[in-house]
Amino acid sequence: MSAPRGRILIDTLVITGVGLIGGSFALALRQAGAVRHVIGVGRGRANLDSALRLGVIDEIGEAADAYARADFILVATPVGQMGQVFAAIAPVLRPDAVVTDGGSTKCDVVALARSAFGANIGRFVPAHPIAGAELNGASAARAELYRGKKLVLAALPETDPAAAARVASAWEACGARVFAMTPELHDKTFAAVSHLPHVLAFALVDEIARKPHADLLFQYAASGFRDFTRLAGGSPEMWRDISLANRRALLTEIDEYAARLAEVRSMIDRTDAAALDAVFGNARDARRAWLDAIEAGDKPAGAAAKAP
Amino acid sequence: MSAPRGRILIDTLVITGVGLIGGSFALALRQAGAVRHVIGVGRGRANLDSALRLGVIDEIGEAADAYARADFILVATPVGQMGQVFAAIAPVLRPDAVVTDGGSTKCDVVALARSAFGANIGRFVPAHPIAGAELNGASAARAELYRGKKLVLAALPETDPAAAARVASAWEACGARVFAMTPELHDKTFAAVSHLPHVLAFALVDEIARKPHADLLFQYAASGFRDFTRLAGGSPEMWRDISLANRRALLTEIDEYAARLAEVRSMIDRTDAAALDAVFGNARDARRAWLDAIEAGDKPAGAAAKAP
Numbered sequence: 135m136s137a138p139r140g141r142i143l144i145d146t147l148v149i150t151g152v153g154l155i156g157g158s159f160a161l162a163l164r165q166a167g168a169v170r171h172v173i174g175v176g177r178g179r180a181n182l183d184s185a186l187r188l189g190v191i192d193e194i195g196e197a198a199d200a201y202a203r204a205d206f207i208l209v210a211t212p213v214g215q216m217g218q219v220f221a222a223i224a225p226v227l228r229p230d231a232v233v234t235d236g237g238s239t240k241c242d243v244v245a246l247a248r249s250a251f252g253a254n255i256g257r258f259v260p261a262h263p264i265a266g267a268e269l270n271g272a273s274a275a276r277a278e279l280y281r282g283k284k285l286v287l288a289a290l291p292e293t294d295p296a297a298a299a300r301v302a303s304a305w306e307a308c309g310a311r312v313f314a315m316t317p318e319l320h321d322k323t324f325a326a327v328s329h330l331p332h333v334l335a336f337a338l339v340d341e342i343a344r345k346p347h348a349d350l351l352f353q354y355a356a357s358g359f360r361d362f363t364r365l366a367g368g369s370p371e372m373w374r375d376i377s378l379a380n381r382r383a384l385l386t387e388i389d390e391y392a393a394r395l396a397e398v399r400s401m402i403d404r405t406d407a408a409a410l411d412a413v414f415g416n417a418r419d420a421r422r423a424w425l426d427a428i429e430a431g432d433k434p435a436g437a438a439a440k441a442p
Numbered sequence: 443m444s445a446p447r448g449r450i451l452i453d454t455l456v457i458t459g460v461g462l463i464g465g466s467f468a469l470a471l472r473q474a475g476a477v478r479h480v481i482g483v484g485r486g487r488a489n490l491d492s493a494l495r496l497g498v499i500d501e502i503g504e505a506a507d508a509y510a511r512a513d514f515i516l517v518a519t520p521v522g523q524m525g526q527v528f529a530a531i532a533p534v535l536r537p538d539a540v541v542t543d544g545g546s547t548k549c550d551v552v553a554l555a556r557s558a559f560g561a562n563i564g565r566f567v568p569a570h571p572i573a574g575a576e577l578n579g580a581s582a583a584r585a586e587l588y589r590g591k592k593l594v595l596a597a598l599p600e601t602d603p604a605a606a607a608r609v610a611s612a613w614e615a616c617g618a619r620v621f622a623m624t625p626e627l628h629d630k631t632f633a634a635v636s637h638l639p640h641v642l643a644f645a646l647v648d649e650i651a652r653k654p655h656a657d658l659l660f661q662y663a664a665s666g667f668r669d670f671t672r673l674a675g676g677s678p679e680m681w682r683d684i685s686l687a688n689r690r691a692l693l694t695e696i697d698e699y700a701a702r703l704a705e706v707r708s709m710i711d712r713t714d715a716a717a718l719d720a721v722f723g724n725a726r727d728a729r730r731a732w733l734d735a736i737e738a739g740d741k742p743a744g745a746a747a748k749a750p
Contacts, residue, residue: 351631
């Protein structure tokens with residue numbers, strides 16, 4: 135499943151939501167010479183104009199017309215808008231076209247897609263690129279965003295293998311490494327390593343900002359606080375949607391974390407130095423091993439997690 | 443309280459614990475031409491040899507002899523060792539000498555100092571430089587560490603004003619900005635903006651590392667997780683000591699945070715989008731305002747927090 139530079143993988147690409155995720159996908163495919171024509175669709179005219187001017191897209195399209203011409207559609211809108219977008223795509227989708235998405239949650243997107251595509255659900259390939267930044271809009275897009283990053287391909291039992299292979303090839307042409315995972319495991323995994331830390335960071339800054347002596351506290355917050363709370367710089371709307379979309383898995387993670395925090399609290403309360411040593415030492419060692427693994431090339435842990 | 447370059451502020455400086463904090467203090471004072479002779483005292487001979495070789499200190503001293511010669515003593519050991527160090531200093535302290543410390547907690551250090559110095563407590567000036575890194579030992583020391591950073595001077599009612607002024611001048615010669623705060627307010631403030639985030643980060647990595655599918659989770663943890671958990675890369679021993687030393691204030695912060703997290707959990711559980719918007723938006727805005735204030739020069743909020 136390699137994508138040699140210059141091999142056209144996509145004739146007419148439609149990107150709905152030409153922001154950081156969608157725009158960077160288009161730029162990377164252009165740079166790889168893997169796409170002939172890119173049409174941008176979206177609600178924000180100024181953003182689409184900017185995408186056209188910056189060479190991210192070749193054309194600003196009207197939804198139904200663009201979807202009918204596409205052989206590859208990436209839905210890169212917020213998850214909350216995907217139901218509507220899928221409903222607009224379904225009636226005009228070419229039989230040879232594939233649809234994929236870039237949403238941060240998968241089970242809810244799959245449910246929306248099933249409801250819109252019905253018997254054609256096999257043409258839809260759920261996916262999630264593990265890349266991002268605190269920037270929005272077409273002007274934030276860059277061809278290098280996905281280089282060396284992971285792409286989770288969360289195929290369904292009904293997914294057409296050829297459609298999955300096309301989506302995987304396109305992401306590989308962007309420089310991403312493709313990993314397969316069920317939508318359920320995806321959501322459970324990202325609830326733990328992404329959604330939970332975001333909620334914890336938002337809750338901390340909110341809690342501190344509400345204290346009567348908040349000004350004093352912020353005055354003495356330093357670089358550790360800045361790093362810890364960087365996730366609270368994310369879009370409130372996006373993280374509200376993700377938190378609600380992945381509600382069940384996230385609640386489980388919050389509960390398990392809160393229970394562990396309560397145990398650590400009790401260690402401090404009873405001045406149990408040995409128990410604190412064990413928790414802090416375990417955390418430090420696990421984090422170090424994780425960073426070492428990343429340094430060493432971040433090889434996938436097992437064949438089960440490899441690309442389809 | 444300015445310290446012109448080249449003006450000798452300290453004749454014989456003794457640093458106990460020549461690591462990042464103590465070693466950087468010595469290097470900064472040397473660079474400013476503010477110290478004549480630096481003696482290093484400590485338990486690790488290899489580290490002291492390295493400090494001597496690197497020019498951080500001029501001489502490796504024996505505790506009692508060195509303390510008797512000093513006109514300025516910085517105790518930069520872990521807080522857990524300070525009681526012993528203070529007890530060794532007290533009987534030989536010159537009447538014109540000042541003692542200060544670099545500990546991350548203040549009420550416990552003050553209690554140890556009171557017990558060791560008795561009627562001479564006025565010569566002890568509790569302090570906390572707000573700088574640090576994940577590095578240890580004399581080889582990590584650098585003259586620039588404190589430049590532009592805050593130094594909290596937590597003077598006691600009994601503190602000799604001249605002693606406090608000498609300590610403030612020395613830190614200003616290192617490039618630090620000196621702020622006054624009571625030990626109690628210091629501990630409450632840092633429990634919120636430093637100790638709590640450390641505990642939260644350690645607890646998260648520990649919790650994830652204990653899960654049966656930890657390998658998979660770490661495989662998908664990305665840059666946001668890395669930043670959020672950077673604090674869990676700190677020394678387990680040091681953070682165990684700080685957590686226990688500042689136990690009362692830290693427990694209060696953990697409880698207030700846990701209560702807020704439980705509220706956010708309930709918002710997610712009942713899919714209350716508006717409430718989540720408010721929490722996430724408040725956090726994002728407060729963090730942005732904080733970063734803007736830092737950018738704008740991080741002026742102290744009020745005269746009350748200014749140096750003595």
